[in-house]
Amino acid sequence: MRIDKEVCESEAPVPSMVFRLEPRSGVPTYLQLVHQVEHALRLGYLVHGDQLPRVKDVVASLSINPNTVLKAYRDLEQKGLTIGRPGQGTFIAASPETVGLEQLTSLRRSLASGWLKQAADAGLDEQGTIALFMAALRDFRDSPVESRPARRDGRQRRVGAA
Amino acid sequence: MNVVETSGLAKRYRRTWALHDCNLAVPAGRIVALVGPNGAGKTTLLHCAVGLCTATNGSITVLGDLGAGSLEALERVAFVAQDAPLYRYLSVRSMVAVTRNLNSRFDQAQAEERLRGLEIPPDRKVGKLSGGQQAQLALTLALARGPDLLVLDEPLARLDPLARHDFMALVMAAVAASGFSVIFSSHVVSELERFADYLIVLANGRVQMVGDIDDLLTSHKVLSGPAEESDLVGEQFTVVQTRKAARHAELLVRTTGESQLPSGWESDDVSLEELVLAYLRDPSASMLPGPLAPDELEVSEAAR
Numbered sequence: 001m002r003i004d005k006e007v008c009e010s011e012a013p014v015p016s017m018v019f020r021l022e023p024r025s026g027v028p029t030y031l032q033l034v035h036q037v038e039h040a041l042r043l044g045y046l047v048h049g050d051q052l053p054r055v056k057d058v059v060a061s062l063s064i065n066p067n068t069v070l071k072a073y074r075d076l077e078q079k080g081l082t083i084g085r086p087g088q089g090t091f092i093a094a095s096p097e098t099v100g101l102e103q104l105t106s107l108r109r110s111l112a113s114g115w116l117k118q119a120a121d122a123g124l125d126e127q128g129t130i131a132l133f134m135a136a137l138r139d140f141r142d143s144p145v146e147s148r149p150a151r152r153d154g155r156q157r158r159v160g161a162a
Numbered sequence: 163m164n165v166v167e168t169s170g171l172a173k174r175y176r177r178t179w180a181l182h183d184c185n186l187a188v189p190a191g192r193i194v195a196l197v198g199p200n201g202a203g204k205t206t207l208l209h210c211a212v213g214l215c216t217a218t219n220g221s222i223t224v225l226g227d228l229g230a231g232s233l234e235a236l237e238r239v240a241f242v243a244q245d246a247p248l249y250r251y252l253s254v255r256s257m258v259a260v261t262r263n264l265n266s267r268f269d270q271a272q273a274e275e276r277l278r279g280l281e282i283p284p285d286r287k288v289g290k291l292s293g294g295q296q297a298q299l300a301l302t303l304a305l306a307r308g309p310d311l312l313v314l315d316e317p318l319a320r321l322d323p324l325a326r327h328d329f330m331a332l333v334m335a336a337v338a339a340s341g342f343s344v345i346f347s348s349h350v351v352s353e354l355e356r357f358a359d360y361l362i363v364l365a366n367g368r369v370q371m372v373g374d375i376d377d378l379l380t381s382h383k384v385l386s387g388p389a390e391e392s393d394l395v396g397e398q399f400t401v402v403q404t405r406k407a408a409r410h411a412e413l414l415v416r417t418t419g420e421s422q423l424p425s426g427w428e429s430d431d432v433s434l435e436e437l438v439l440a441y442l443r444d445p446s447a448s449m450l451p452g453p454l455a456p457d458e459l460e461v462s463e464a465a466r
Contacts, residue, residue, distance in 0.1 A: 021356075026433070029356065056338040063331035064356050065193050066338035 015053040016046055016092075021062055029064060033072035041081065041092070044101045052082060052090040163190045163226045165311050165343040166211050170220030173206050180206040181367045184220070188345070188360065193337065195358035196347040197438055203367040204347040205244065208315050211345070212241040225310055237267060240309035244316045246300035250289030254299060257288055261303045273306035276332075294325030298332060305336050314346035330357055351435045361434075363441055370448050371441045375434060382437055386412045387427035395427060402447050403440040414440050 017040045019033055027035070040046040055069045073090050076082040083093040119129045164187045171184040181203045188194055196204050209215040210222050213231020228235040249257060254277065262268045277284065280302070282295050291299065297317065304312060312333070318326045334357065337344060348354065354361070354375075361378060363371040371378070382402070385395060392404065392411035399415035406412075414432060423429060441447050 023353070023356070026431075056335050059338045060331045060335040062356075063327045063334055065359055066334060067193070067359050068356075069338075 015057065016050040017053065019053065019058055019062060021064070030068045030072040030075065033058075033069065034075050037072075037076055037081065044104065046092050048092055048094070050092045051088075052076075052092070054089055164188055164223075165190045165192075165194075166222070166224055166345065168210075168220065168222045171207075171210065171217050171222050172219040173203075173210060173215065174218040179367055181210070184369050186362065186369060186372060188343075188362070190225075190343050191341065192343055192360040193334075193358050194343070194345040194360040194362060195354045196345060196362045196364065197349065197351060197354065198347075198364035198370075199442060200349060202364040204349075204364055205315055206367075207364065208241070208313055208345070208347060212239055212313050214241075238310045239313060240304035240307045240311070241313045242297075242300050242304050242315065242317065244319070246297045248288045248296060248300055250287070252288055253285050254282055254288060254291070255284040257299065258284075258303065258306075261306070265307055267308055269306045269308060273302050276302045276305070280328075280332075292325075294321055294328065297321060297325065297329055301329065301332055305332075308340070310342050312342055312344045314344065316347055316349070318348060318350060326353075333357075351438045355434050361438075363438055365442055365445055368445075368448075370445070371438070378437060379432060379434060381416055381418070382414060382432045383417050384412060384414055384430040384432050384436070385423065385427055386410065386430070387424070391424055391427070395424065403444060 017037070019036055021029060021032055025032065037046065037052065046052075052073065055066055055073070058064070058069045059066045073082065073084065077084055077090070081092065081094050082090050084090045116129065119132065124132065166186060166188045168184045168186045171181060171186075172179065173181040184207065196207065198204050206215065210217055211224055211230050213236060216231070222230045224230050224235050225238055228238075249260065252260065258270065258273050258277075261273075262270050274284075277299070280295070280298050282291065282299060288296065288299065297320070301314075301317075314333070317329060317333075321329055333344060333346075336342075346357075359375055361371065361373060361375050362369060385399075387395065387410075389406050389409050389411040392406060392413060396404065396413055396415070399413070399417050401413050401415050403414040404411065414436070
């Protein structure tokens with residue numbers, strides 16, 4: 001594939017992540033990029049100090065307007081997730097308030113072996129499971145604050161931004 | 163600075179007016195899509211901008227105040243015509259040499275490096291290249307001239323999906339590297355948002371809609387609700403398009419801010435394709451801006 005070839009041939013270090021676009025999703029392109037960076041941070045694919053793909057590489061691989069990528073990177077910087085270093089690129093400056101990779105793995109395992117298994121045993125199909133989970137999540141979010149653990153201030157925790 | 167500015171521009175071919183009274187001011191640093199049905203005057207407008215035809219009435223300048231087609235303008239504007247004209251019987255290498263000799267400004271090293279990256283063999287006859295490669299060669303030659311404005315007439319029309327992607331990737335990467343402005347025409351509306359951030363819609367030789375794509379999208383909404391209230395709701399807005407069934411109506415409206423909708427009405431975002439088609443369907447609807455605010459210009463230039 002062309003895209004892979006470009007990645008290998010460019011002099012830049014191996015990019016920290018790969019973007020993809022869903023033209024039919026209705027979500028503006030720049031927001032798709034923002035969401036994907038946030039998602040990668042949450043899952044631990046991106047960590048503090050990682051460099052985001054260079055604008056010209058993103059543009060060449062996705063064939064999109066450079067202004068779109070700049071807008072996404074500006075947005076991430078405004079959220080305090082990244083920091084732009086002139087002439088070098090954009091780097092991850094913070095992680096969303098997340099749980100370590102290990103804890104994440106164990107949470108995932110307990111979800112799969114516990115609740116998901118019970119749902120499947122009860123005969124729920126995939127769509128039903130998703131709908132039920134989303135509904136429960138909404139209830140949880142709307143429930144009185146005292147009944148669940150306190151949240152730390154702000155959504156993002158800055159990890160030694162420069 | 164405006165990369166293209168026209169005032170009362172009109173062009174007549176014998177008895178047919180291809181363009182009437184076009185007033186445009188396209189800011190620099192944008193990737194502009196020029197959209198319209200076949201025969202709308204897109205090619206005529208582009209030809210006027212690059213100096214391939216002269217206006218019957220009115221004026222057109224490029225890159226600030228250079229007359230379109232003047233020597234200085236020709237130095238700084240690159241144009242790739244619809245059929246990517248090349249000398250079919252020359253080898254790729256000779257084609258590069260010819261272009262170098264015909265231009266005062268030409269970066270041969272850059273052209274050769276790009277062709278290597280595209281894996282276009284230098285000894286192959288131009289006519290033996292695939293359609294996609296021919297388009298890429300024409301584009302490479304145009305880019306090697308180091309233009310401040312690149313004009314592309316229907317660059318995607320004859321390319322297959324993969325060649326389209328590669329062609330536009332080449333354009334976008336060059337823009338990211340050098341920051342020049344681009345105007346390209348297209349009659350395909352579906353993929354424009356990916357490439358363009360500024361839109362000009364032409365229909366029947368007139369400018370029907372022009373503006374920053376984000377602004378156009380935020381200033382339009384699709385409202386849907388009970389048909390019997392549609393006239394009442396329509397009075398609050400500038401209605402671009404109305405679609406009515408027995409009980410349900412859908413209005414595409416232009417709106418300046420939050421308005422109070424009666425209960426039972428919903429407001430939705432509009433897609434660029436929907437918006438363009440609605441304007442094209444109704445020739446009397448038009449969306450033309452007032453003078454551009456100066457700070458708006460600075461923002462777009464600072465974004466580079």
